[in-house]
Amino acid sequence: MKRIIGRSKLSNWEIRQVVRLFVLEVPASRGAQELGVHRHTVERIYGIIRERIIEVCEKEAGLTGEVEVDESYFGGQRKGKRGRGAAGKVAVFGLLKRNGRVYTRPVPNVSHTVLRAIIKQKVPSGSTIYSDGFRSYDGLVTDGYHHYRIHHDREFAQGKRNHINGIENFWGFAKTKLRRYYGIPRTRFYAYLKEMEFRFNYRNQNLYEIIMKIIKI
Secondary structure (H helix, E strand, O other), X not given: OOOOOOOOOOOHHHHHHXXXXXXXOOOHHHHHHHHOOOHHHHHHHHHXXXXXXXXXXXXXXXXXXXXEEEEEEEOOOOXXXXXXXXXXXXXXXXXXXXXXXXXXXXXXXXXXXXXXXXXXXXXXXXXXEEEOOOHHHOXXXXXXXXXXXXXXXHHHHHOOOOOOHHHHHHHHHHHHHHXXXXXXXXXXXXXXXXXXXXXXXXXXXXXXXXXXXHHOO
């Protein structure tokens, strides 16, 4: 019988169990105990799953229609500035199609040049973009977008449609789940971030079946 994952020492049944444990967010060490295999074996399968997830997320089509954009900061224990430019943290830019997918990317900084380039890559001209008043979002109208800036104190009080609730909800979703790992090395942060993106985008679907399809190599 052909192995689901080539060169794996696990049987296909065991691999399916590892996938189920991944879907349930069971740590590799505990999953290894449950299956009676070495922790590194489970970690390797988890790593393969995350590699495939990254490929899926990066191949997704662009975001159209109404799109919310925002930046957030992850990790870091050093004391220092909070918010934009927070010390010791990883800056992440996020774009979310209302009632649809989210796309995330760690960025070296949140400058106008960096954020505008990602928007132009992922969102076609003519779409509507909602952001807060951060100056890095200046010039989106010139790029061909309909751009609405959100002033939280006024817009929320008036109950208007202008908001970035969707992307802010995703930040909460991702950070809550990532806290369970008690610190993620920066070299692996991208893989875990895209996992959160994937889980959010397919949260109403059968993750086990989707992952089984994408890991067969």
